[in-house]
Amino acid sequence: MSLSRERAAWLGCHILPHEAALRQWLARRPVDIGCDIDDIVQEAYAILAGLERVDHIRNPRNYLFEVAKSVILQALRRSRVVTIDALTSTEVMQIPEEAPSPERVAADRQELSHVTALIAALPVRCREVFTLRKLQGLSQKDVARQLDIAESTVEKHTIKALALLTNAIGRGGLGRDAASSTRATQDETFTDASAGQCERA
Amino acid sequence: MPVQDSASALEEAAARWALRVDAGTLSAQEEAELDAWTKADVRHAGAFARAMAASAYLDRAVALGAPGAAMAVAQPAPAEPKPGRSQLSRRMWMGGAAGALAASLVAAVAVKPWSSAxxxxxxxxxxxxxxxxxxxxxxxxxxxxxxxxxxxxxxxxxxxxxxxxxxxxxxxxxxxxxxxxxxxxxxxxxxxxxxxxxxxxxxxxxxxxxxxxxxxxxxxxxxxxxxxxxxxxxxxxxxxxxxxxxxxxxAGLWQSGELDLTGMTLGDAAAEFARYSDRPIVIADPAVARLKVAGIYSISDPAGFAQAAADSMDLQLDQSDAGLRLSRRR
Missing domain, CATH: 2.60.120.1440 (Jelly Rolls)
Structure with a gap:
């Protein structure tokens, strides 16, 4: 798969910051939709990476949610056993709206300090290597020389750092979305009350 | 916020590829391997795109001035200016960064620093x-x-x-x-x-x-x-x-344009929507107003909420310019 630098930057700028919210939204689904959240998220990324163009996408966050929804619906159609529950609840899967762009702007600044905190929280060796590689832009070879370790060790630590940071950003979430990441687990009403459904008193 | 101390094997494999692509060190054979790997499973392709996204995200944060660079290791010798790719790509991402900065300036000038009220x-x-x-x-x-x-x-x-x-x-x-x-x-x-x-x-x-x-x-x-x-x-x-x-x-959910109505009565939910909209939800019957609702709704879509309530509780919804009227079905 060839993924252009522009597309990677677009995904990083417009999609990754919403991944945590997406996961939270998916976790809040009341019924078992029969697929793993990780799988849905990865498939959504694959779809977004494969789009011919993205410049028509005005609201990337909603687009991401729509794509995830389509992934679920497709999985449901593929699976042989589909409960009525699952279908009705996906029909009413409402995509939560987000306030317009100024919200994002303020979030940007919060994100920067979060990124710093995340990097600081990496295991020591990972952090050293990652800082030299990514922040100072040294080559793998230069980092190896500087820290007096094997190049393969440098690569190993850089990989680990990137994988950890990817998860910290994508799962833990940054900025405003992260503040509510505990909601799904702590508020039990979400597990038995499906969004968009009402019950008689 | 703790950094999760685990990443799956798939995520690490994806990170490895992303870093190699990013460093521009892929040989033709490796490119073919990457191609085969991402084609083998949509999850591989997705994990790779996600790792690339994170890498770009971090580059952008660095370009925007995430203070991470300052807390580096025991101050390594300044890197020789690297020709080509790395700096070029950093500049590319500056586009977004500069845009964001410009936007935040616009927001900031809305309130002049030392002006009176x-x-x-x-x-x-x-x-x-x-x-x-x-x-x-x-x-x-x-x-x-x-x-x-x-x-x-x-x-x-x-x-x-x-x-x-x-x-x-x-x-x-x-x-x-x-x-x-x-x-x-x-x-x-x-x-x-x-x-x-x-x-x-x-x-x-x-x-x-x-x-x-x-x-x-x-x-x-x-x-x-x-x-x-x-x-x-x-x-x-x-x-x-x-x-x-x-x-x-x-309590702070409104900041993302959402309203959590779980546990509210239909009457309270209508009152909550009335804070945000000139188009009231009118509930004809006190017994209907006492029905319990649940779920998270968009603040800007009272009609969507009224429709969902009507559908799930078997109510009659009449829409007019004056408002949205919910009543028992006859």
Whole structure:
């Protein structure tokens, strides 16, 4: 798969910051939709990476949610056993709206300090290597020389750092979305009350 | 926030490929391998795209000036300026960075630094986030109105109507105060919500940090994260309770344009939507108004909520310019 630098930057700028919210939204689904959240998220990324163009996408966050929804619906159609529950609840899967762009702007600044905190929280060796590689832009070879370790060790630590940071950003979430990441687990009403459904008193 | 100390094998494999692509060191054979790997499973392709996204995200954060570079290892020798790719790509991402910076400047100039009181307000149905000159941020909920009065030694806000969330930048030398009429709130650096209630009175909900609320009758009440204080209109009989983290989140949910109606009656939900919309939801029958609702809805879509309520509770929905009317089906 060839993924252009522009597309990677677009995904990083417009999609990754919403991944945590997406996961939270998916976790809040009341019924078992029969697929793993990780799988849905990865498939959504694959779809977004494969789009011919993205410049028509005005609201990337909603687009991401729509794509995830389509992934679920497709999985449901593929699976042989589909409960009525699952279908009705996906029909009413409402995509939560987000306030317009100024919200994002303020979030940007919060994100920067979060990124710093995340990097600081990496295991020591990972952090050293990652800082030299990514922040100072040294080559793998230069980092190896500087820290007096094997190049393969440098690569190993850089990989680990990137994988950890990817998860910290994508799962833990940054900025405003992260503040509510505990909601799904702590508020039990979400597990038995499906969004968009009402019950008689 | 702790960094998860685990990443799956798939995520590490994806990170490895992303870093190699990023470094531009892929041989033709490796490119073919990557191609085969991503084609083998859509999850591989997705994980790879995600790792590339994270890498770009981090590059952008660096370009924007995430202070990470400053806390480097025992100050390595300055890197020789690297020709080509790395710097080029950094500049490419600066496009987005510069855009974001420009946008935040636009937001910031909305409040001139040392000017006399500046009035900010939001019409019904809209939410506005404003960056203040000191780096704090103010989010105004529907129909809110504030006066910003910053001076070199003080940071003052008067809440004249509605509800606002305050994310306050820490500055011990310049106290940040919110005057909500019958209650004055003083903080150092924190995040909290203040709402002038429709029935009169003021509620203060603390999301982070410590907040002091002063009223003429009760003096100072210190609130910690998770505390909510309701000051009745006459200033007597303050009600203080502790909210669960979930409830605190729920109270601030409007900032993302959402409304959590779980546990409310249809009547309360209609009243909640009325804060945001001129198109009322009218409930014909008190028995219908007492039905319980659940779920998270978009603030800007009362019609969508009314439709969902009608569908799930088998009610009749009549839409007109005057409003949305819910009644029992005949």
């Amino acid at each position: 500046e009035r900010l307000s939001t019409p019904r149905g809209s939410i506005r986030r404003v960056a203040l000159a000191d780096g704090s941020a103010l989010t105004l909920n529907t129909g809110a109105s504030v006066e910003v009065n910053f001076a070199p030694q003080t940071r003052g806000i008067r809440l004249l109507a509605g509800e606002a969330n305050f994310d306050v930048t820490r500055d011990r030398t310049r106290p940040f105060t919110v005057d909500a009429g019958i209650a004055q709130i003083q903080v150092v650096g924190t995040s909290f919500l203040v709402r002038i209630l429709e029935v009169g009175g003021v509620s203060v909900t603390v999301r982070e940090g410590i907040v002091d609320v002063r009223t003429d009758l009760a003096g100072v009440t210190r609130l910690l994260a998770g505390d909510r204080l309701i000051v009745p209109a006459n200033g007597q009989g303050l009600v203080r309770d502790r909210l669960t983290p979930a409830a605190v989140d729920k």
